[in-house]
Amino acid sequence: MFARLAHTCFGIALALLSTVSASAEDIAPPSGIPILTMSGALDTTNVNNTLVFDADTLAALGTVTIETSTIWTEGVNTFEGVPLKSLVDLAGAESGQLLASAINDYTIEIPVSDAVEGGPIVAFLFNGDRMSVRDKGPLWIIYPYDQSADYRSEVTYSRSIWQLDRIEVVR
């Protein structure tokens, strides 16, 4: 709420401006090829009201590893990536939806509530290797399916978007 006010009434409150600027400085604009662009209601931005990451800046948010089987792959594999929660926290979203889109413009809705500790990650390493577009790269939202039956549902599977490149935060 507070963040939104600051966003809409940019320039009115100096104190607020300084806070936003301070946050924006946390994520540097990408120096390499951008792989993820976040837009919409964001507390933190770096490029034209969006938050753009290249592989390094994304990895710098801190990565976690999930070992799980999926219905699209064979056997148990290791996925490494950034917890979705880190991105949501960065955006300052406490509720609402994430509109995640793939390279082929396929878009699905992920409720912000899905982004929990030990929950889904935005994976960029598959068994330690970067994923090409042909291998559902560069980013793939992976839930720890093996961890809970709740994650082995149609809904979760439909949210497990691959070839991800954009996320819009809608509050």
Added chain:
Amino acid sequence: MPATTHMRAKSGLAFLVMAGLVVIAAIAFLTLNVQREVRQLGSAQSDNMQWSLSQAEVEFLEYARQLDRNPIDAVELTRRFDIFYSRITTIETASVFEQLRAFEDADARLTNVRDFLSLSAAIIDGGSEEITSQINALRALSGEIRPTVRLLAKLGLDAFAEESDTQRGAVARTLTQLAVALAALIGALFVGVIYLNRLNARIAGRERAQTQTATRMNTVISTSLDAVIVSDDSGRIIEFNPAAEAIFGHYAEDVTGLDIGDVIVPEHMRDAHAAGMKRMRQSGERRVVGKGRVQLEGRRANGDTFPVELALQSAETDDGEIFIAFLRDISKRVENEQALVEARDRDLAGEQLKTDFLSTMSHEIRTPLNGLLGNLSLLRDTRLSKEQNRILGYMESSGRLLMSHISDVLDITRYDAGKLNTRQEPVNITALMEDIIDNQSGTAVENETTLDWGWHGEPMHWIVSDHDRLQHVMMNLIGNAVKFTRRGKVSVTAMVERTAQEHRLSLTVADTGVGIPEDLAERIFDDFVVGDTTRNREVGGTGLGLGIAKRFVTALGGDISVDSKECQGSTFTVSLPVEEAEAPSSVDETHHITPPANALRVLLVEDNEVNRIVARKMVEAEGHVVIEAHDGRQGAELAAHQAFDLILMDINMPVMDGREATQRIRTSGGASAQTRIVALTANAMASDQSQLLEAGLDEVLTKPLSRDALRTVLSEQAVTPTKDTAAIVDTGHSAETRQALGEQAFAKLITRFTHEVDDFMAWLASDVAQDYLEVASRSHKVAGSAAVFGALRLKDHLKDLENAAKTGDGHTVRGKIDALPQVWDQTKPLLR
């Protein structure tokens, strides 16, 4: 019948429960199935595969569109190609497409697509220049594969349609099964409801019946004339019916819950009651419960005790065991019984008085008569003139007649007192009859009467009977017939009627004498009935003869009758049940007397000088030595210091009578403690005789002493020097035990037995011995020990005590307890 119903109901219910459980299990199973199917339906296994496949076509078309663009955007084309590539890879590898891949066509098509991808990728991976130059090749490849991609998408449609058909079918099947199972459950429930309903009706019916039974029972109990008291197993009163209220004077509501012992048991019986309850609780032993009627005492509210008859029964209920007591106030009955007993006792006492009088009189008459006859007998041994001899004969016959009259009176007394004993011995009836005929033939000749005798039919010479009694009866009948017949005929016939069951001997005495008037015939067997008084004077008689004859015949189990016409004659018939006897091998043993081989030392204890002299002379005449004592004490002292072969003991003596003297001799352990002691008494009553035998005497000789009897005793003594005291202790038996155990062990046992009896007597004397059942039980035990040592009299005494205690005969119990020390005193010295 209720048990089977109950069982059937039980098994039916069990079956229903089982069926219900099976159906419920089936439903649970099917529900799980449905849930699984539904989950499968909703499962994401498919990842909306159809969409995925159609997306493959879309993505292919996107790629194809990039191929047709002019100019070519290499970057976008590559991306679109990569996206399609990624899609196909997914279809090739993802587990969700496994089923799809199983189609033969699918596999071939995917291979085709893979080939297309490989060929196109070779160009695209070359970079934008390569793409631009080879664009036509890419277009050609794309055009070639397009139908295949399209078919692949369509194939997906078919495959998934089929799969969902199968799944729907499975769901439908499971749902149908579920519906069937539910129907079955509802059916089972319905049957169950019907069954329970019926069960309920049956239970209701039973309850009604039970209520009716209970009402009936209550009515029975409340109208019972006997007190009905129900208690639980600890003795607390549960029910107390109106009769109980009336009898005991308590109100039911006052005593319900109280201890039955405090309410109806008299103070002096409470210990026994408590002991009984305790015994029953601890050991389950029941002495009264279910044992029929028992006579006890009850206590009314006002403290009065009264006799009750009790029947106690137990029953098992849900609340434990209960006891139902039926009590009847029998105080009236006991009073009546008491009155009857008293009346009888008074009668008996009167009878006893009469008997005592008669026996005393007979004693008083016999003693001088004894002296008289004895001296006559001695006088005969002196030198007498013929005249003196004749007079002596008259005197003797007069004396014997007098004696026989006294005997007649005694016989009647004896019979009426129930003390007439008969013997069972072989009797030669022919010889007996011939003797009587011979005896009477003189009189018959005097009366000019013919007297004949004979068997009618097949004779039975030897029978089992009492020789003396029979002789007495026949002598009387034949004597009368001869006496009352002049110039006539007396016929005596014997006849045996043989039947399978028994033989019956008829002895008929028919005369042609004066006959008996009709009115007299009925009374002819009564006492003191004589015919015509003048005639009677002529022939003589006390009028007791036929009375005695009838008594003897009755005692022998037979009957006697008379058939008579006045002035024509009388026929007397004696009819007896008899058994045939074997003739004894040696004939006429009774008169065969062995002369003494050596002289016996005989102690004669007699206070009457005449009797003493007569007896002494008789014994000395047999060649034995006589030592005299003038009273019991003197006799006992002599017996203590000298060993005699035989002691003749008068009973009625001053200073110390014969009984006491005998006991003293027996218990003194003196020189003659085991010597045979023969009582001399004028008291011929059987009861007196048995008393004497109990007092330790071995045999009884009736005064006046007859030479034959004395001779028999003396000659027996010469053959059997000593005789044990069989009546008190069977020494033969105890000797066997002694031999079996050894001397030492036997002595120990005797000591223990002595203690046992002493303890028992001490217990009887204490206040504890109120419980008759306990008394019976203990008597029984001690009697068993007594039997081991052959203490027969003690054993019999204890047996009597036991029986009396069992039947609750308080009078006898007290009598037996009082007499016990005496019996024990007699027994104890003989046990060593």
